[in-house]
Amino acid sequence: MAGHQAGLHRASRQTVEPGAAPVSDDANRRVGNPVPGAPDTKDLVRREIGDGEAGGEVALPGEKTLERPVQPPRQLRAGAGRSTATRHPCPEGGSAMALLKSARFRGDPLLEKVRAGIASSYLKFGQSGSHIETVQYGLIDLGHSIPSGATGFFGSETSTAVVQFKQNQVPPLTPTDPVVGIATMTALDAEWAMPYADRDEWLSWQTRRIPAFDFHRRRELARLPLTSYTFNPISAVIPVEFRSAMTAGLEALLDPAGSPDGSFTTPATWGASPLDLEHCHIVVDTPSPSPDWLNTRNKYIALRARSTTLMNQADLSGHTRFGPAWTVVYKGLLTAPGVGSTQGYLDQYTDFLDDVLNTSATTNESVRLLWHTFESDNWRPVEMSDNDPRRAWWNEVVPAPSGVTHPPFGSNEGAVATNTFLLGDLQFVIDEFAVITALAPTYIEAAALVGLEEKHIFAAMQGLPYP
Incomplete structure (x- = not known):
């Protein structure tokens, strides 16, 4: 559309x-x-x-x-x-x-x-x-x-x-x-x-909501001479290879002088926020990778199921789902330590990411972050379609970190599925001080870690009256 x-x-x-x-x-x-x-x-x-x-x-x-x-x-x-x-x-x-x-x-x-x-x-x-x-x-x-x-x-x-x-x-x-x-x-x-x-x-x-988590390119311009991106201590458990690839990707996509295509080129995104850019996919850059990757992806599937279980558990609190009190309960469940042989949610996610790195080392197959920008059609150039090539970018995580470029297959979902093997996601929010909070499988988890309610994000994305 x-x-x-x-x-x-x-x-x-x-x-x-x-x-x-x-x-x-x-x-x-x-x-x-x-x-x-x-x-x-x-x-x-x-x-x-x-x-x-x-x-x-x-x-x-x-x-x-x-x-x-x-x-x-x-x-x-x-x-x-x-x-x-x-x-x-x-x-x-x-x-x-x-x-x-x-x-x-x-x-x-x-x-x-x-x-x-x-x-x-x-x-x-x-x-x-x-x-x-x-x-x-x-x-x-x-x-x-x-x-x-x-x-x-x-x-x-x-x-x-x-x-x-x-x-x-x-x-x-x-x-x-x-x-x-x-x-x-x-x-x-x-x-x-x-x-x-x-x-x-x-x-x-000028017209965006959620200003505390709207890291647009003017804020990136102000950040560059002063500070580096940092990670919320909760997200510091993410392996350094992924944190480095994320920050390299964000710096390239938010380039105040243009885009990864060069200076004076149209921007790759208007900002990193729930309105524009709030996740990247973790992919193997071949559609038919080694069978070892199936076990890795199954760990992510288990993580998704765990998040659903925790959401249902938060519902038992009696609070309205995605409301402020519910969000506090859900954050507590996400950050709770493991009990006995059951891993905590953060440990389970870290285990998945570690397995991605280990499987790449074993198979010698590259892992990349695949970025899709301008996520919400209310917050993008009026002439831009979902399949616009400006929306698709990627950079390598392992074995050799790389700069950000366009994938050869564009942003079409069918082409992505045909040319890559999807392992999972990194969902994130960035505050006004360039602090990254990341988790998965949806932006709801990352937002919950900073107390950002999903209903506010949805209203901002759709241009609806603010709850």
């Missing part, structure tokens, strides 16, 4: 920026709502040149008083509030003329001309087009007011926002006229350069 991402409702009544001709129905559908707040930015490219904006100052017409509809509140709704401006994806390294660094602007032929200093392409009052809309969204999302929204017309409101943006730079850009030239475009591009995220991804960060 084609995916949709949650964003903002649009105004349904016609909105006209002062100084513009009446907007057509098609153009009016492009009007978005201002989104308050700006993302953290790092290493902004400072300007060594002035704008030298051709045409200098322009006289603005007097403001016209127009009745404008009240902007509706931001709500979760599939596919709403996104920019309709034409996208211009660039391959790794981009084209020869790609000077812009942000995913919002890079590759747009008209904006690239502005960045290249072609004065005749500078943006100014009276112009219109999808490239104007793109710049308007860039200003609006930084908190600059364009009350009519991103209409694609450069009117007096946009002029005011451009002047304000120039004045807010340190030092201010001169001349402070309402023209977007090389220095203004460079400065605006720098605000959005990292992470390499388009507006749809940025919008998803």
Whole structure:
């Protein structure tokens, strides 16, 4: 099923920026709502040149008083509030003329001309087009007011926002006229350069729930110079080979500069959370492995049966399944030590993972982590299907750890079954401090270890009212 991402409702009544001709129905559908707040930015490219904006100052017409509809509140709704401006994806390294660094602007032929200093392409009052809309969204999302929204017309409101943006730079850009030239475009591009995220991804960060366990790519950018991923002590029992492969995979998939395909490439995921990426499969990279692997997989099947037994046992507490009190009981059962000859659940899972490593050493057959990103279709690019190749990645655990690449068979479930032998899963959640909590067989177990209720996850994934 084609995916949709949650964003903002649009105004349904016609909105006209002062100084513009009446907007057509098609153009009016492009009007978005201002989104308050700006993302953290790092290493902004400072300007060594002035704008030298051709045409200098322009006289603005007097403001016209127009009745404008009240902007509706931001709500979760599939596919709403996104920019309709034409996208211009660039391959790794981009084209020869790609000077812009942000995913919002890079590759747009008209904006690239502005960045290249072609004065005749500078943006100014009276112009219109999808490239104007793109710049308007860039200003609006930084908190600059364009009350009519991103209409694609450069009117007096946009002029005011451009002047304000120039004045807010340190030092201010001169001349402070309402023209977007090389220095203004460079400065605006720098605000959005990292992470390499388009507006749809940025919008998803503003509207998500479960923020304490929403480790998106902007958080990964902040983590990189400061700290490494760590594991919750409960999950530290996971063998180091799997922990190393997991962290290597997450670092590659959350790359703020692009994806495992390279810099300036579309992201492999918008984040690691129950909404995007919350598990990886443990597979042998051949469909017909040694018979020894059957015993290993049977251990995982037994683990799944054990989790069902523990859930039923938690139900005996009388609490509503997946509610807060039930989750506490279930966590206690998952972490309880073994009794007599019966292993504790954590020990049983660790035993399965150890057996995977031992069987790989015995058979000399490779074990990989197979990742499927953009899990929830409410939290992915609107054009993305379940079988989109951007969703499928893998990296080797043993015998030789490897980087993250696309599997040759894509993300289709049938192709996965035909080309690999599935052993089990690693389910995980990552908190805002880059602490990984992992368990199996479902995300319910990993979430229970941190007190995260399944009903909240389900509501967030589906865009339902929060319980």
